[in-house]
Amino acid sequence: MPQTLLPNIVEFMAQIDPFDKLPPYCQRQIAASIKITYLAQGERIHFSTDQEDCYLYIIRTGSMEQRKTDGVLRAKLGKEDIFGFSFLQTEEGTNSHAEMAYTATAMENSLLYLIPHAKLKVILEAYPEYAQHFAAQAQVRIQSALSVVWSDDEKGLFFKKVSEVASGKVAIVSADMSIQQTAYKMTVEERSSMAVITDNGKIAGVITDRDLAKRVIALGLSTDKPISDVMTVNPLVIDHDDLVMKAASMMMQHNVRSLPVVKDDQVVALLTTTHLVQEHRVQAIFLIEKIKYTDSLEALTELTSERQAIFEALVKGNVGAEIIGQVMSMLMDAYNRRILQLVEARLGEPPCLYTWVVAGSHARNEVHLLSDQDNAIILSDDVSKNDRMYFQLLAMDVCKWMDACGYTLCTGNFMASVRKWCQPLEVWKEYYRKWASNPEYERLLNISVFLEVRSIYGEKVLSDQLQAHLHQLLGESRSFLTILSNDAVSTQPPLGIFNKFVLEKNGQHTNTLNIKKYALNLIVDLARIYSLSAGGELTGTEERFRYAHEKGVISEDSLKDVIGAYRFITRIRYAHQLEALKNGEVPNNHISPDMFGSFERKHLKDAFRIIADLQDVMKLRYGKL
Known part of the structure; x- marks a missing residue:
């Protein structure tokens, strides 16, 4: 291998699990031993019991497909994936090479890095504390990886409340202040990357230092204009009692670098990406990001094992039940939103306003491995008969793909794919009027499911109006709580x-x-x-x-x-x-x-x-x- 390539290879390896667990001197030793090979599409690597030279393979570019000797698919691998662990056998009594034999085929032109097993074993014998990361048994490697991901320090960050991490330095200005005054407040007085703009004591908008550069300096706008002319209205905020993990998820989902922290509707702090340093790697955060950028419905179904691994890590790490429910709910939210986006892309733009709401354990943020789908669609009242067909197709596809991703269909049929639960707002209001006034068994069952709903996509105002209507009805019905009790x-x-x-x-x-x-x-x-x-x-x-x-x-x-x-x-x-x-x-x-x-x-x-x-x-x- 040309020595000029060595720094690039070391840098690449230092970002890949499990090599990122090794100290730099080990990374350099391994990188120096690497062989580089190129496979054209369709070329194969055969793993058998009689091969003399064994390697650990890292896919630098391209993709590979592994199949067992009987043709059964073993795995599909892409960039930065590693294979060849099975032949790093170090103990007697484990699976034979014959049982682990397989063929790896390049699905496209692929560049591979080959690490000689012999060299890797020498290094791991000298540094046995790192050997578990390269164990031949997959379950040992998985456990090793999870224990690293969910270290005490990382739990200490991502499972803390936002108030424990956010900075108290935040610039708060009134809507009539000038752009120049706001910039001075941000950069000189508070040294904050964001200013929160208020109007009559309520949050009216936000502005960041990047916004000022793009919206003011780049356009030559006068800094004497009021800041309200260039602010971002209806900004995202995070409650001081929310988990840092929730805040990080919001930042990724909406591509923002800062979130105002509120308590009782008043800004008390600012949370920025600098609080979430790169060293704090939490698997759930990366899975949410993967889901967000997955470009096909079929690809989403391949992430199920990662969600299960996160659940296992949370339970094994003795993370609190409330937090486990929140994390698993965030993941279910991410799946549901992405599936809705992808199905919408296939069907075309929705013909009217709507919101997708979830119910049951999903609405309560108490999702677990058995949580099935409880969902519904609230349509705007101007929906036409022809428009209804669009939403029926949307709901059937979304529920089908949620099921394919491991969120089973509701056995009670409380799903948006059932026409009864895909209705205009006024129809939903009538449902609640009937349920609250005469809660017989079937109606009691219906309202028990939909007593708690949460909008996760679309026009949230439709859900807010329905919930306000529900609570008004409950306040007027004295017998309802008795029957429910x-x-x-x-x-x-x-x-x-x-x-x-x-x-x-x-x-x-x-x-x-x-x-x-x-x-x-x-x-x-x-x-x-x-x-x-x-x-x-x-x-x-x-x-x-x-x-x-x-x-x-x-x-x-x-x-x-x-x-x-x-x-x-x-x-x-x-x-x-x-x-x-x-x-x-x-x-x-x-x-x-x-x-x-x-x-x-x-x-x-x-x-x-x-x-x-x-x-x-x-x-x-x-x-x-």
Whole structure:
């Protein structure tokens, strides 16, 4: 290899996992041993038991397809992907070369870097602390990678609240101030890259130093003009209590470098990309970015394993249940939005305004591996009969592709692809009027699903108007909460372990506990009713309980108890789903009593008792017509 290429190769390798884990001197040693080869489209590399020279291959440019000896697809690889790990065998008793043999074919003209196994082994023997990153067994490498991604430092950043990370330096100016005065405030007084413009105490817009360069200096605009002439109106903001991960996701989604941080609708700080240094690599953030730039629906389906790996890393890292739900919801949001964009591109521009709303666990930001689709479309009232066909096709395609990406179709048919749930705003309002005035069983089921909805795409104002209408109706219907409460307490948690434990008696899940039906759903119902009784419009389970406490509906002790119970039961559920995932099984909510040791049994008893106590209080307060 020409020595002139060495610096470029070292720089390239230093950005690729797992070589980025190695110290620079190891990277240089490996780079110096590299052979470079070029494969034309269709050329193959055969891996067999009798080959003498083995290499680890890095795809510099191009793409490769791996197939086993029987022709079954093994993997598709692209730029910066690595293969050839299987022949880095270092221990006896592992899979034979024959079992791991395969053929790699260039799908297009490809440039490869070849690292001799012999050289790599010498380096790893000298530095065994890095050997796990290059293990022959895929599961060892995956575990190694995840443990790096979810280091304590990284959790400390991305799972902190925005208020813990953002800078207090932010320029705040009034809308009538001049461009020159604003620039002075930003650069001299506050040394801030953004100014927030207010009008009568409310946020009217923002301006960044880059905006000033493009909109003022480049165009020769007079700096005596008011800043309101060049500001960005309706700016994105982030709440001080939101996760840094959510803020980072917003920055990538909308391609912005700064976000004003608000508390009670007042700007208190500024969060910029400089707070999110490159060293803090969180896999979920990169997956959201991948989803955003995926250019085909088919390509989105290939990212499922990455989403599962993120879930595994979160659970194994003992990240809080509330945060896991938020992260998985952000990923589901990203999939749903991108699929909507790609389907719209295929069908053409929508003929009228609409918004895509999600319901259930997705709306509550409590997504997990079993979360299915609960969604709907709210159309503007000027939609024509012909326009309706467009949205039916849109909804069917979106739901189909969400299913292909691992978000299963709703068995209850609460999806936008069902015509009943793809309606103009006025029809939705009529639905709610009927449900609230006469909540019979079917109507009660419908409103239970759509009591919490969240707009993730389109004209959010349509969803806001519908939610305002709903809460007005609930405030006028005295009997609604009573009927909702009676339904909620019709199922009770199992207070005995295990002789009185509520177990399925027949079918596929005989002698298992349905932890969703007999625990988590009960807590979700409690949070919904307690929050609604206080006029709350929040959707998340924990935030609903906190709101109910703030309004004096539940005591501080009850708040701590029920949130503790909710988090513990959710943790049990996540652990069960993770175990199924590791065993190659389909995750479910049915847990065998054999899984529980004394620790779990003890705390489950406490959790179920807390639920039962809150149900009793709710029956006394709301359970009489």
